[in-house]
Amino acid sequence: MILKILVGIIAGFIFGYTLQRTGITKYPRVTGLLLLKDFKVLKFMLTAVTISMIGFYILSDLGAITLHPKSLDWGKLVGGLVFGAGMGLLGYCPGTMASRIGEGKKDAWIGALGMVLGILFFALNFNFFKSHFLASSINGDLAANLGIHHWILAPIAAIIFIGIIWLANKVDDSRKIF
C-alpha cells in the first residue's frame, strides 16, 4: 500500500516536473499544436515515443517485460474523436491538466471535475458503448498483423517519427505565435 503510493507519487512527480519545465503545460502549447503553429509538444512526444519504442523492444527481447499492444476496436476511433474535441476545448490533456492544477491554474480544477463526470457518463452507459463500439476487436500488435518482425517495423517507425520531428523543427524555427 505505502509502496504503491510512493511509486505513484515519485513517478508522477518526475513526469509533472518534466512537463512543466519543458513548457508542455502552457496553455498556448497544446492549443498552438492543434492550430499547427507550435510543434514543441509534438517534437517532445515523438522523441519520447521513439526512444522508448526501441527501449521497450530491447527490454521485451531480454524477457524483462511483456508488451501488451492495445487492440483496435471502434471505441478507439470514436473515443479518440471525442477526446480530441475535449482537448481542443480545454487546451490541455489529462496529464498536463493535473500539472496545471499544481501550477495554480484554477480552470484545470473544473476540467478535472468534467473528466470525472465524463468517465461516470461512460460507466453509466457502458452497455450501450460495449455493444456498439467494443463488441469486436483486432489484435493490436502491428508487426504481427503485418507479418513482419518487430525489428524491421521499429526502424521504419523510428525513421517516420524522426522525419516528422525534423519537419516540425524546420517549421518551428521559421515562425512563432502567441
Added chain:
Amino acid sequence: MNKFFDQNGEWHWFTGGLFVSILAMVTYVLFEALSYKSYPFGITAGYGFVAALFRHLFSSLSVNPVIHKFATVPAAFVEFFMLIGVALGGYTAAKSHKNYAPEVIPAVWEKYHGKNVWKRFLAVIFGGFFLGWGAALGSGCTTGNILQGWAHLSLGSIVAGASFFVTGIITAKLLYPKIGGEK
C-alpha cells in the same frame, strides 16, 4: 549542456522527451515486477479512481463493471497517486523557477474570448467531460495512447492517437479562427 536545459527558460524538447522515455521504461519494468499492471504508466485510470469513489455515495454504482474495475485494479490506485505526483511536480517546477503564475483563465483565452469566467468554465467542463468519456471509451489519453501506445506500435493506440488530432485541430480552429495573422 545549457542548450538542453535552457531554451528561453524552458528545457529543450529533446531533454523532456528523453526524460519521459526513461521514466516510461523504468516504470514499465517496475510496475510489472511489482505486478501492478501489465501496461506502462497512464493517467486516465487515476481520474477513474476518483470517479469510482462515487460508489460510496450511490451504492448502485458498485456493480457497474467500469466503476468496479477502477475501484479494484491496483493500476487505478497507483495512477491516482501519480496524478497527485504530477500536480506536486508541476507546482515544484514552477515555484523553483519563479514562473508560478496562478490564473483563473488562460491569457490567450482571455484575449480572444474575454474575461467572462463562466464562459471559460462552460468550455472547460464540457472539454473535461469529453476527455473523460473519450479516454474511457478509447482506453487511454495522450499519455497512455501516444506516449506509451505509439511506443508499442499498438494498432489501437495509433488509431486513437491520430483521431485525437482530427477533432482537436477542428475544435481549436473553431475556437481561434483568426490566430496566425499576428506575431
